[in-house]
Amino acid sequence: MKRPRIGVFKFTSCDGCQLSIMNLEEKFLDLLELFDIAYFRETTDRPLTGHFDISIVEGSISTAWQKNDIVDIRERSRYLITIGACATAGGLQALRNWGSITDYKNYIYPSPVIINVLSTSTPISEHVYVDYELWGCPINEKAFSETLISFLIGKKPGIPIYSLCMECKRMGLPCILVSKSEPCLGPVTRAGCGALCPYFQKPCYGCFGPKEDANIESLLKQFQNMGLTQKECILLLDKMNTYAYRKAKIERS
Amino acid sequence: MTITKIKKDHLRLIFDRLKDSYKLVGPRVENDVIVLTEMDFHDIPAGYKDLHGKGVYRLSGNKDSNTFSFSLGPDSFKRFLSPPVREIFAFKKSKKGISANVSSKEEKPTAFIGMRACDISALKLYDKVFLEGPVRDTGYDSLKRNSLIIAVNCLYPNGNCFCDSLGTGPEVRDGFDLAITEIQDSFLLETGSSKGSEILNGLTIEEVSDKEMDEKNSRTEDCKKTIKRHIKVNDLPWVIYRNPEHPRWTDVASRCLACGNCTQVCPTCFCNSSYDRLELSGISKKSREISGNKVRAWDSCFSKNFARVHGGNFRPSRRARYRHWMTHKLAYWIEQFGSPGCVGCGRCITWCPVGIDITEELEAIRK
Numbered sequence A: 001m002k003r004p005r006i007g008v009f010k011f012t013s014c015d016g017c018q019l020s021i022m023n024l025e026e027k028f029l030d031l032l033e034l035f036d037i038a039y040f041r042e043t044t045d046r047p048l049t050g051h052f053d054i055s056i057v058e059g060s061i062s063t064a065w066q067k068n069d070i071v072d073i074r075e076r077s078r079y080l081i082t083i084g085a086c087a088t089a090g091g092l093q094a095l096r097n098w099g100s101i102t103d104y105k106n107y108i109y110p111s112p113v114i115i116n117v118l119s120t121s122t123p124i125s126e127h128v129y130v131d132y133e134l135w136g137c138p139i140n141e142k143a144f145s146e147t148l149i150s151f152l153i154g155k156k157p158g159i160p161i162y163s164l165c166m167e168c169k170r171m172g173l174p175c176i177l178v179s180k181s182e183p184c185l186g187p188v189t190r191a192g193c194g195a196l197c198p199y200f201q202k203p204c205y206g207c208f209g210p211k212e213d214a215n216i217e218s219l220l221k222q223f224q225n226m227g228l229t230q231k232e233c234i235l236l237l238d239k240m241n242t243y244a245y246r247k248a249k250i251e252r253s
Numbered sequence B: 001m002t003i004t005k006i007k008k009d010h011l012r013l014i015f016d017r018l019k020d021s022y023k024l025v026g027p028r029v030e031n032d033v034i035v036l037t038e039m040d041f042h043d044i045p046a047g048y049k050d051l052h053g054k055g056v057y058r059l060s061g062n063k064d065s066n067t068f069s070f071s072l073g074p075d076s077f078k079r080f081l082s083p084p085v086r087e088i089f090a091f092k093k094s095k096k097g098i099s100a101n102v103s104s105k106e107e108k109p110t111a112f113i114g115m116r117a118c119d120i121s122a123l124k125l126y127d128k129v130f131l132e133g134p135v136r137d138t139g140y141d142s143l144k145r146n147s148l149i150i151a152v153n154c155l156y157p158n159g160n161c162f163c164d165s166l167g168t169g170p171e172v173r174d175g176f177d178l179a180i181t182e183i184q185d186s187f188l189l190e191t192g193s194s195k196g197s198e199i200l201n202g203l204t205i206e207e208v209s210d211k212e213m214d215e216k217n218s219r220t221e222d223c224k225k226t227i228k229r230h231i232k233v234n235d236l237p238w239v240i241y242r243n244p245e246h247p248r249w250t251d252v253a254s255r256c257l258a259c260g261n262c263t264q265v266c267p268t269c270f271c272n273s274s275y276d277r278l279e280l281s282g283i284s285k286k287s288r289e290i291s292g293n294k295v296r297a298w299d300s301c302f303s304k305n306f307a308r309v310h311g312g313n314f315r316p317s318r319r320a321r322y323r324h325w326m327t328h329k330l331a332y333w334i335e336q337f338g339s340p341g342c343v344g345c346g347r348c349i350t351w352c353p354v355g356i357d358i359t360e361e362l363e364a365i366r367k
């Protein structure tokens, strides 16, 4: 039986999610048994040709040519899966969606005129149809292999959409929001990371993005009762999933 | 049931004795919270006091001269009897067909230390669900059957306890092997089973005087008196059934995060989901084999994918899901199992990140 053809593509991102794929280590070899990795610039210099059974896309759309490239990739693909906060929610670079791109350019670059970018950074799903989205900054390797396995055997990926608190409680971690008044975003964030931050007694800062039906307004109100200002609350949302959290906040209020 | 007493510093001997044949699970302080883990005598948070508010918990040490000065943490014993994630069987699908293999590990039986009346009542409800229903949960059965329950009578309720209203506490009445009541100078011990009496064999146990019995009773009375939270149950389940469209459901939905914390800490919530755990290495295209594990994990009626059927979930909104949760606890349970599914432990109030209080919500529905 022919192995399904996979392409891994990158737009505006830090490559961290692609590195997570390589972090599969010996499991990466299992992956090669089952799939033909036909395009993956981080690991091979095979040129971009033909069609793909699955395209895996990292990164957000932040330049004019990326808008064309993503359409080309979509046309070559049977399934398109986005990986990580950048591709799924616009990434940290989407902070510019709330400000002025000229200000940012002038502030950061010595010769701002040579920076030819869009004024926004947006998720892939705002440009083409996306079949499945994997959240996380970076993605979780197990969720990645679960998704590919699901493709192979024709089942729905078993990836949770419930809150991080569910995972945190299963692990038996004492809740730092309740016991220490730490502003933990766990209750409005997707499970999937293995409650990494609460495990180290640190509040979740939301790298897995909003859970389904996230009631952000209510949680932020509680943070204000705990002594945070409104501005500090908004800053908590303004990380790699700022675009998704702010959207969820507006849609629910 | 017989009642005897031991000197305060002899409690350690009971632990030493138990250790030979049991794994000890009980309260221990971890990151300023009393959790349930494997522990030993010196781990008992003696003298600690836990403060419980709505969505607030604070622990402080050196506050009391009693050993069992503290109350409940977020964990209940369900963590050990119906573990959060459990492998049910390994499976293999090949050209020859499908095979399943139930993995059974022989484990050292567990002694649960310091179980309170509310949690013992919760375990009885668990028995109804997992043992007395149409299907027996064999995993729960074997874990429970081999375990030993060392109960403790509460001295101080916390601010969210309301067991008294439901008749589930604070006094331990049955369902234990050994029950400890702490008084000024000793520990009174009631044995509830032959396993319980065996533990005391060979220890220096003494008779209990009338004065000490009085002290026990007055301590229980004092505990009851300090329970501040109450819930009215005489109009259940109908007060809830009559009010499916009460505006309070919309109000609570605006606060509820559907995070599921209340269900995870509740000692009677029993919902699980199962799924297949597969690894890339478990799939062989050549021999057309798939192997993996069926895993069962705690779930919650607050998650959208729980109770999802073809076409969606009958409870699509937070409003519907909160209403379902409370209706199940305080109404459906009564018809399903003959008593409310709440034992008044107050955990859902303490550990709700936004401090939603089931007693207050019920009261509001009444208005």
Ligand code: SF4
Pocket (backbone or CB within 6 Å): A164, A165, A166, A168, A169, A173, A174, A175, A176, A177, A178, A184, A185, A186, A187, A195, A198, A204, B261, B353
């Ligand atoms: S620590 Fe954070 S993630 Fe864990 S239960 Fe508390 S709020 Fe949820």
Ligand code: SF4
Pocket (backbone or CB within 6 Å): A137, A164, A189, A193, A194, A195, A196, A197, A198, A203, A204, A205, A206, A207, A208, A209
């Ligand atoms: S706890 Fe939150 S911020 Fe930390 S790794 Fe998990 S999702 Fe990311």
Ligand code: SF4
Pocket (backbone or CB within 6 Å): B071, B072, B116, B117, B118, B119, B154, B156, B157, B158, B161, B162, B163, B164, B168, B169, B170, B171, B343, B344, B345, B346
């Ligand atoms: S609810 Fe009752 S039995 Fe449970 S800890 Fe509180 S006082 Fe004790």
Ligand code: SF4
Pocket (backbone or CB within 6 Å): B255, B256, B257, B258, B259, B260, B261, B262, B263, B302, B351, B352, B353, B354, B355, B356
């Ligand atoms: S009642 Fe509280 S703990 Fe329960 S789901 Fe709602 S917000 Fe979470």
Ligand code: SF4
Pocket (backbone or CB within 6 Å): B262, B265, B266, B267, B268, B269, B329, B341, B342, B343, B344, B345, B346, B347, B348, B349, B358
């Ligand atoms: S509903 Fe709340 S108070 Fe009642 S048993 Fe569950 S956690 Fe305890």
